[in-house]
Amino acid sequence: MIKTNKMLAIVKDKKKVGATLKEVDIPVISVDEVLVKVEATAICGTDMHIYDWNQWAQNANIKEDLVMGHEFCGQVVEIGEDVKHVKIGDRVVAETHIPCATCYQCKHDLQHICANMKIFGVHTDGCFSEYAKLPEKCAYVIDKKIDRKVGAMMEPIGVGVRAISEAEVFGKNLVVIGCGPIGLLTIATAKTAGAAKIISTDISSSRLNLSKQIGADITLNPLKDDVIKYVLNETNQVGTDIIIDSSGSVPAIIDGFKYLRKGGVVILAGLPSEKAEIDLSVDVVFKEARIMGIHGRRMDDTWTKMKSLLENNKLNVIEVVSHEMPLSEFETAFDLLKKGEGSKIILLP
Ligand SMILES: NC(=O)c1ccc[n+]([C@@H]2O[C@H](COP(=O)([O-])OP(=O)(O)OC[C@H]3O[C@@H](n4cnc5c(N)ncnc54)[C@H](O)[C@@H]3O)[C@@H](O)[C@H]2O)c1
Ligand SMILES: [Zn+2]
Ligand SMILES: [Zn+2]
Known part of the structure; x- marks a missing residue:
């Protein structure tokens, strides 16, 4: 199914403004992770901070050579052997707060504010790429009828x-x-x-x-x-x-x-x-x-509500998308946002 072990990704490979579109290895999944072929991804303020390498980004403990991006939807192409609830072929969106599962909050239904939380696309490689991996617990299966632009925005919709x-x-x-x-x-x-x-x-x-x-x-x-x-x-x-x-x-x-x-x-x-x-x-x-x-979405309460609203056409958010462009045009996209000329920009790998 995947013919090579390489993919294109936007990598934060410099400690100054900018990023580079380059070929990197397709992520290798662990037993509890899934590999997703990215269908559409959206740019968020956090990505702007990382791109600009501002004060916040410099202090955010960002992974070296980070594959940027955290808002996306896509199709599962591979699953780890311990994955139980997500299947190959499922369409998924990602919760970006990766909980540890062992701290007080995680044990008291507050995983989204886990004490040891990692953020997908900040502390781990993200989704401005052809493929992305994420833990099964952060993958939410969505209906195929949800527009890819809306799917890519579900994290902020949440x-x-x-x-x-x-x-x-x-x-x-x-x-x-x-x-x-x-x-x-x-x-x-x-x-x-x-x-x-x-x-x-x-x-x-x-x-x-x-x-x-x-x-x-x-x-x-x-x-x-x-x-x-x-x-x-x-x-x-x-x-x-x-x-x-x-x-x-x-x-x-x-x-x-x-x-x-x-x-x-x-x-x-x-x-x-x-x-x-x-x-x-x-x-x-x-x-x-x-x-x-509030910091992020409750797992799973917010996701369940959001999925139901979107799958039943009860939440109209498509107008929030201002542009849709290929991943390779990311510099234009970041420039537009910096000039205040865009709202949500969708990138297509
Ligand atoms: N708590 C969370 O879970 C969470 C998640 C995502 C983003 N955020 C934060 O939410 C905020 C909004 O995110 P966004 O992506 O929409 O950012 P954004 O910068 O696109 O939007 C902020 C808006 O506030 C407006 N604004 C500035 N000063 C104002 C004022 N005095 N009165 C009224 N409006 C004013 C700006 O013109 C802009 O349109 C950011 O601070 C972001 O960091 C929080
Ligand atoms: Zn975001
Ligand atoms: Zn935790």
């Missing part, structure tokens, strides 16, 4: 599905801060989950337009609009029930606490690079605000 599952948005007013792929996927899921009113904020008008297309009822640009005043007006001066941050912008999060209603919920998904100064007495204690960070 962040939106997780955020919305935690927030219980049915019949509620919701503000989503930041309309990058994570915010857009969150908005799409909120619409499916029956949020009453979805307000999106971003400093980019093109991203705000996209958020409207995908399900936001009202779009606000903090560079032009008084977001606090607007949200309070839209919620009869009560404040919004729920805020989901997918911007990582500290000023936007701090503003959020001013338009959160008493007893409201704040879900933090964005990763601020600086510390936030929040008035805990006024904004949290007296408000009885509930704050929750």
Whole structure:
């Protein structure tokens, strides 16, 4: 079936900006792993950090000569002898948080925040390549009818599905801060989950337009609009029930606490690079605000929900994809994203 032991891959082979498309060995699987022929893969912010070799990447303990990429779907072409639930020919997507199976979290149904977690495509070789290997426990079988672009995006879709599952948005007013792929996927899921009113904020008008297309009822640009005043007006001066941050912008999060209603919920998904100064007495204690960070998808709860929604055409996310191009054009893809001209870019090996 596999005719050679070589494949093309995008390798982070330099400790500076850039990466190289080159021939490398096809991964050799262990007894508990599966080998997947990559059908489609998507670029994420983490890949941008690694490509740019920024401060975060330099401190992230990234594998030497890393095959980049972590968001993908593909077909299983080989399985290890201990693999039980995945078969050759299955179409799979990957959970990128690789749990250890032995720590406290792993033993208490919190594998996604394993104490010894490795990240696929950061600490292990990823999927900007023709083939990728992953542990069976991280391979989720999906229906063949799911579009390859959607399959490639299921890992970030899972962040939106997780955020919305935690927030219980049915019949509620919701503000989503930041309309990058994570915010857009969150908005799409909120619409499916029956949020009453979805307000999106971003400093980019093109991203705000996209958020409207995908399900936001009202779009606000903090560079032009008084977001606090607007949200309070839209919620009869009560404040919004729920805020989901997918911007990582500290000023936007701090503003959020001013338009959160008493007893409201704040879900933090964005990763601020600086510390936030929040008035805990006024904004949290007296408000009885509930704050929750989320990091990735619950295994298997989020995956089961997401698969069911997608397989039953109940979650429309295709508009989040801005481009589809061959793997060999990765430099163009990274440039587009850097210029803010793309949303989710799909690469095809
Ligand atoms: N917690 C998790 O599991 C998880 C998973 C993936 C990504 N993330 C994080 O989520 C965030 C979003 O990811 P993404 O891929 O969509 O990134 P992105 O950079 O494409 O999107 C962030 C958006 O926030 C907007 N923004 C910036 N300042 C703003 C402000 N003051 N008000 C409103 N919007 C503002 C930007 O214009 C941009 O559109 C990032 O911080 C990323 O690191 C978290
Ligand atoms: Zn990602
Ligand atoms: Zn663990």
